[in-house]
Amino acid sequence: MTGFVFAPPLPVSVMVTDGRLFPVRRIFCVGRNYASHAREMGNDPNREPPFFFTKPADALVPAGQDVPYPSETKTVHHEIELVVAIGTAGRRIDSAEALSHVFGYSIGIDLTRRDMQDEAKSLRRPWDMSKGFDASAPIGEIAPASAIGHPAEGRIALSVNGVHRQEGDLADQIWPVADIIEILSRLVALAPGDLIFTGTPAGVNTILPGDVLEGEISGVGTLRCRIV
Ligand code: MN
DSSP, X not given: OOSOSSOOOOOOEEEBTTSOEEEOOOXXXXXXXXXXXXXXXXXXXXXXXXXXXXXXXXXXXXXXXXXXXXXXXXXXXXXXXXXXXXXXXXXXXXXXXXXXXXXXXXXXXXXEEHHHHHHHHHHTOOSHHHHSSTTXXXXXXXXXXXXXXXXXXXXXXXXXXXXXXXXXXXXXXXXXXXXXXXXXXXXXXXXXXXXXXXXXXXXXXXXXXXXXXXXXETTTEEEEEEBO
16 A cells, blocks of 8 residues: 555645745754843853754744643743744855845744753753744744845844833844854755744743733834733
């Protein structure tokens, strides 16, 4: 007998601002990439090499959909992040060429079971269940670089229920997008459909069911989502 055991699901996809769909392959996330956030988490913000973790593609929650509060946690944190959408494959990409591999940019929230992550850190366990759980990655529409360019500076901010929480500037990234692509593409072969969450500025804090999160990245877009 041949053929699929069950019908394979359609790829997870993210809306592009021009109405097309961006099919998602993998989600890579940078661990810490703003000195202010590294400091608030008790780490040395000096330019140590970036590290990466992943979320499954189906952790994404498209703009407009409610986000279910995750199970088995009492401390969920928001992390507003610039998201890079890879459009062209490559390995060992030089930073000088890196931006030519970018299809576009979006705004995402790296939701984190912080209590579980703290335990994982202290016990030297992996972060999968603290970072890569269901609905852990709300994301806005993808703005093509052909329309907005490659934002290297600009306000990145998040409010919860209208109260200001996170604030930073893309120019304060320890590792800019081109460097992240160079370093990540030494570790894995990047492919069209890969997303990279590029780290969060200071101000991470807890969320609760009923909260409304509103994020903004100047020149990229906005994202509004409700926790239910
Ligand atoms: Mn993050």
